[in-house]
Every structure is written in C-alpha cells, then in structure tokens.
Amino acid sequence: MNEQPVLAVRGLGKSFGAVRALSDVSLRLYAGEAHALAGENGAGKSTLIKTLTGVHRPDTGEVLLDGVAVDFHGPADARDAGIAVIYQEPTLFPDLSVAENICMGRRPLRSLRRVDRSAEYAATAALMRRLGVALDPDRPARGLSIADQQLVEIAKALSSDARVLIMDEPTAALTGSETARLFGVVEALRAEGAAVLFVSHRLEEIFRLCARVTTLRDGRWIATDRTADLDEDALVRRMVGRDLDELYPKQPTEPGAVALSVRRLTREGVFRDISFDVRRGEIVALAGLVGAGRSEVVQAVFGVDRADAGEVRVGGRPLRPGSPAAAMAAGVALVPEDRRQRGLVMEMSIERNIGLTGLGRLGRYGLVRRALEHGRAADWAARLRLKYGRLSDPAEVLSGGNQQKVVLAKWLATEPSVLIVDEPTRGIDVGTKAEVHRLLSALAADGLAVLMVSSDLPEVLGTADRVLVMHEGRLAAEIPRADATEESVMTAATGRTGREAA
Template sequence: MSTTAPAADGRAAPVLALEGVSKSFGTVRALREVSLSLHAGQAHALAGENGAGKSTLIKILAGVHAPDAGTLTLDGTPVTFSGPADARDAGIAVIYQEPTLFADLSIAENIFMGRQPRRSLGRIDHTAVRSATAALMERLGVDLDPGRVARGLSIADQQLVEIAKALSFDARVLIMDEPTAALTGSETERLFSVVDALRAEGTAVLFISHRLGEIFRLCGHVTTLRDGQLVATEPLDGLTEDDLVRRMVGRDLDELYPKQPTRPGEPALTVRRLTREGVFHDVSFEVRSGEIVALAGLVGAGRSEVAQAVFGIDRPDAGEIRVGGAPLRPGSPTAAVRAGLALVPEDRRQCGLVMAASIERNIGLTGLGKLGRAGLVRRAGERARASDWALKLRLKYDRLTDPVGLLSGGNQQKVVLAKWLATEPTVLVVDEPTRGIDVGTKAEVHRLLSTLAADGLAVLMISSDLPEVLGMADRVLVMHEGRLTAEIPRDEADEERVLAAATGRPHTAGEAA
C-alpha cells in the first residue's frame, strides 16, 4: 500500500479527495461545490437526508458519474474515471445500499465475476475461486457456502456477499453505503471489527448510515450535506446526535417515535398455529384494529417468512389465518388484498416497485381495476390518485411521470406505502418500514403509522431496529429460530428482554411459551 505525502499543515495528504465538485441531472442540481477528503486509516462519515446528494457523491467517487465541475484527486494527483472499472483499478471499492447480485450465479461466482483465476487453456479454476471465497467468509466470520446460488439469500446475506466482494479487491478506499441496514446488532459489530482491522492496515473508509449511533461508533469525522450543498466537515468528538440531526435537516426534529395512545378494538388479523416446514412452526398471534404489533427477532428468525405466508406469497403447510373473523384462503395474495390486507415488503426495489415505471404508475398498480375501463387505464384517474397520495405523504419529486428509480430511498418507500394505502386496507403489514431512509423521513413514516393506527388500522410491523420496535409498538412479538418465544406488552418491553427472547435465552414469567 502506497504512503501519501504529508500536506502543508503536517497532516498526511488525503488518499482520495473531492474539491468543489458540482453535478446536475437536467434541471436538478444534485451537488453544488462539495469538497471531501478521505485519509488512510481513518473512517469518515457522510451524513444527510435522502436526496441530500450522498448517492451522487458516492457514484462520482466510484466512477459511475463524471462531475460537471470540480476536481477529483488520488494521492494528490488529479484523476478522471471513465467508468467504475477505472475507480476499482485505482483501489476504490463500493458497497452500495441495495445488493446487486446475479441471482442465478453462486456466491463465489458473484464475488469473482470477470476476474476468476484461470487454469491451463484459459479454463476457470473453480477450486481456487471457492477456496478464495471461503477465506473471505472466514475473515468476515460468516457461515455461507461459496457454492450456494444467490437467489433466495436474505437481504442480510446478500449484503455480506457484497462486503466480501469489496474486500476481495484489497481496496485502499472502502465506501460503505448503508451496509448495516439489514444486519442484526451482532452482525453489525462483526462488520465493524472487520472495518477496524482494515483501518489498522491503512484503508480509508467512507461510511454512510442513517443509524447515527453507528456513525459515532465507527467514525472520527463527519461531512454533512443538505440539498446538495456542504453544511460542515468536523470531528465527531464533542458533537451529539441532536447536533448532527440539526445539521442534516436544518431544524430541530420533532419526536422520532411519535406514538399516539390508542384503544385497540376487535381482532383484525388472527393467526393460529401457522406452520411452514423448515421455516417457522406453530406461530399464533392476533393484531387488533388501532394497534401496532411489532414482530422482532434476529435476521433469519422467520419474521419475513411469516408475513409472506399471511399475505399468501408462500403457502403454509398448516394453520389458519382470519381477517376480521373470516377465514382467508392460503397461498393467494389476490384473496389477501380483497380481504383487506396490504404488505409493504422488506426489499422495496425488488418486490415493492417497478423501478423503470413512473411514480404515478407505481402508485396506481394496486388500483388498475378501478382506474381502468375495457382493459385501458384512465391516465387522469391514475394521475389524480398519485397526486393525492404524494401530497398526503409529503413525497419529494420533480414530476409524477418520472421513473420511480430517480427518487431517493425514503421517497421510494413512501411510494410503496402510497400504493398499498390507496387500497384502504384494514390490516397493514410493513416489513422493515424505515430500512435505509434518513432520520427525517423515518420520523415521518413513524408519524404516519401512528396516525393510521389511531384511525383504526391494524399494523403488523417487522423491524430489526430495536429502538423503533420499543418506540412504536403496543405489543412486541419475538421470534427465535422459527418459533414465537415471547409476547411483551409495551410497558414491559425493554432491550434486554427483547434480546433475551430473540437469542433463545430463558424467558421470565409472563412471556409466551
């Protein structure tokens, strides 16, 4: 690894730096004269709300976009990347927020795609590829079979494969865009241990996370963006989370968990002895109207799988589901929607949105029967529906006809919510409702869920964010290895009790057997 020359002030010169960088997309100015420096052996945080310009900055560093103005320097020398391969060859590795694996290839093939070791006559050395992948997994402390096909991996496991891919390049600069969004606390700490080791070897790290506690845990300095402009670059020592939030949103944030007190009504969703062999077993619970029930547990405990079985995506092997007291035909999402169920999935890009379609088309997808006539969609009705929900959810967009893929992660999540809330459900199932969205948008989503519950909607919320679970739920259901291990009322729920149930430790009296 090369050594950078000292700067004029005696500090080591940055490995990678941006100076006065600007970037526009049509009439939208994504970045305005932004500067950032990354130093060897240091972790630097990049903070800001969704839409602040973080993703654009990352893509400029990664060679995806070229800046309209400004300079990019590597070891003090100006450089121009003509594409991601140039950035990668320069020692810059990026772990993006959304995994981008080839579903039908193995984990090992995904990691070494395009650079597999070769044997004689140019044949791929599959043994060497698997061996190198196994070594990366051991370095990460992950038990994943290198030969396993990527299709069917959880979001957490997909993210770990992306991390292994980045590590395989021996990068001098590691850019991590929300790498922990789908990881548990123990998996996050394991990742941070790897990052600490990389920093000790001299790697410069740029870390982006909406979990502010992670920024303070890992980083020494933070650069904050707001509306594409630089707010401040400063040491984290002496700052508080509230200070950082004010810099990000430009104001004091209202309560992050604005849970309204409600009076739960009759059971809106009843699940009895639901079983899917090898996935979850004998799961029973109910969600009443006006109530937010959280389904907590470690990644892989079976929470998302229960939600998918309730909604009909997967057919359970045994058990009963009732909506409003009426039995629900299993294995049929269409029947679930007609009964009043709505599901906001964990992976919004893959399962919740058509990324190339417009904002208004995505919001209208659940109402084609009402918006169409003779097989044709009435554009005026589709646009009115989208405009109404965009206003209700404070959606930030340029034009409703723009592809939804142009929106920030938080605004994409709002589109998914709008699509399903437009069906006027009686039960809303939300899987990781605030994964990968900024603190300001997170507060908006929490306020929306609280208001919906106060208006009588039954909400089943699956979340890996323990403060979110404790802050928003009227009751907490905890799963461990496919079984429901605890049911904890709001006034008795705390981190220790939830984590004990999630890890299978003995539970105290009053918890569900």
C-alpha cells in the same frame, strides 16, 4: 493524519435537468481513516459516490487523487485508480466460484491463454487469510449470505490494490454478528492504510467506526466534524436542519373491534402454532431475532406462502389461504421488506407504481385513464410528503426513503382495514423514519389495524401498543406497551427466562 488526502473533492456540483443534486460539496479522505458520509435520503450521498467512482462526471468542481486533479470517464477509470465501492446489495455472478468472481477480468493465465486455476485459488485463499475469513475459494457465489457476498466484494477490491474503499449501507441487511465481523475487516484495512468512506443511516455505527463525519443536506456540504466532538442529537440536527422533537410520535388511541385474527397458524419447519389478534386502532409489533420466523408469518397471513395448518380471519370472516388476491379483496395490505424486488417495479413511473393496486378502479375494459392515475398518485404524493421531480419519472431515481413512501402509497390507496408492514424504515434516514412513524400512528388513530415486523428495537418500543416476541418459530411472549423494555423483549427473543436473564 497525513496532510495530503488520498482522495478529495473540491467545490463539486452536479445537476440532472432542473434538479440540483450537488452544490459546492467538498470532502477529504485520508489514508488509514474511516470517514462517514451522513445525510437524509435525497441529500446527495449517492450522487457524490457515483461521481467519485466515475459513474457521473461533475458539472463543476474537481476530484483530486494524491493532490492531482483527475477526470474519470467511467467506473473502470476509478477502479484502475484504486477506488472501489461496496454496495448494500452485492453484484456477483451467482454461477461462478468465489475465486472466479474475485479474479474476473484479471484471471491468471498459463500457456495458450488457459486460466491458471491453481494460481487463482491460491491468490483468493491469500486474500481470505488477509481478511481473516474462512471462505472456500471454490464455493459457488450462489447461496452465499449477503455478509459473505460483501466480503467477496471487499476481496475483489483488495485484489485490484484499492486504496479507497467506499461502503454504501453495507450493514443494512446484516445481523449483529455479521456486522461485527465486517467492522473487524474494515478496521484491519484501515490499519493497512486504506481510506474508507462509510455511508450508513445507523448513527451508532458511524460513531463506533469512524473518526470523522461529513454531513450533506439538500445536496450541500453542511459540516465535517470529528465524531469525538459530536453526539447523535447534534448529528441529527446537522442532517435534518432541525431538532427531531419526537422520533416516535404516538397518538393515543382506544383499540376497537378485532380486525385480524390468526389462530394456530403453522408452516412446518418455519413456524408453529401462531395465534394473535390485531384490533382496529392499534399497532402490534412482531419482534425477535433474525430467523425467528416473523416475515414468514406475515407472508403466510397475506397468502404469499401457504400455511400447512391454522386459520386467518379478517373482520370475522375466514380468509382463503395462499391467495394474496383474496387477502387484498378482504382489505389486507402488505408492505414487503424488500421494496426494490417485491414492492416496486423500478423501471416503471412513480404514478404507475402507485396505481398498480387499483387498476380496476382507474379505468375499464383493461384501459387505464391516465388522468385518474395521475390524480391518485399526486394526491398520495402530497399526503406522504414525497420528494420527486415528476410523477412520470421511474421509481428507481427516488431515494430509498421516498421509494418506501411510494410502496406505502400503493397499498394505502387500496383503503385497507389491516396494514402489514415488514421492516418499514430499514435503510432510510432519521428524518424520513420520523415521518413514517408519524404516518403509522395517524393511520392507527384513524382506525386502521397495523401489524409491524421490525428488527429496530427502539422502533418497536416507540411505536407499538403491544409487542409479540418470536423465538425459533414460536410466539415466546406478548408484552403490553407499558411493560415493554429492551430487556424484556430481548429476554423473550433469546428464549431466556427472567431468572436466566438476571
């Protein structure tokens, strides 16, 4: 390891009003090394990344590049200095080609300032070969998978000779094979001498990819360790400041009457002949591989998508298909997978987001009584242990885990009898995951029927009373909690029989 770090921060501090986001944080990134940044939501990771990339300027401390203090006045300064960031949700121009996106702002020109498309294509093709990826430079960005969009962002960073690559939750929306391909690219970049800062809530990825890990808690530096000297339990203790006695707290319950009944639900080309029940007081998990049709089933149950055949009953009464309003009136709530796009109005205040599902009860004649709205939001914020500055702050300033709590609060405030949650802990830290699991278990113990879609197999096994496994649009198995194991779930999810799995 080089003695001189490529990029370092020393004694960094940053405040937003009365909120101290960073306090005396230090970090060193070395050429040829992947370095993880760990911490709960709200620990200061995003603020640190935005400071490294010129979005924020520090109040105290300094940023050093090759040992020399630098003062970035904006993202362009950081980019020109060789610092690139790859976010969980890439920001490409959808109607431009891969090559045009990569060369944007630096497009090669011929005489009379015409774009040299041949040179642009050749440069992009060379970058794709360097990354070991078969991606057509002329292909439009629209329609690319998230994984391919991230590779385009990486190629863009390489085209500007980035020496430091910051990856913020890059695998949150990727499949296992896509993650493996991304890791292969990262290893190749590291071998070429790039310094990589990797942010992920998936602890197994940190130990698989990174040589060192820096932990933040409440905006402060806690430790920098070699991953070889840690295990997951020790890293969790650094992140949350305590032992997680139980990540999947499960209260014993006795299932009651059927709250949700689905019979022969079919949407041609997506899923077929889906039948199951969810009883009051139980958590039923829909498991399966990505693309098996799990999210599509729950969207059809809630009425977001209209099924071609089948019936949904809530409390014994048939539910009008294709109508979310009818589902809400019947006592069904849906917490969607994409909280930013479908769960929240990001520019709207926290209290207004929580109140959106109950506007009719917060006023009359189309006028909302602010005191009622504020009181309802404050009550749910306290019940869900929401971390926030002011309830009047926009939802976009919250960490991912706290945004998820706002979505849960919004729907729980409707007092549903059936709660559908799609990937309830995706992209949130281990401490908040435990809180969400505890909340779901407590809700079930209070008699709520919970239907959960999750790609996190330990979460499925730890929280569900029954596991419904989907394979290629069909229900492949129903497994009671006592018999649910990683092997039994994955055997059904991949369409294998027990004999084949053996």
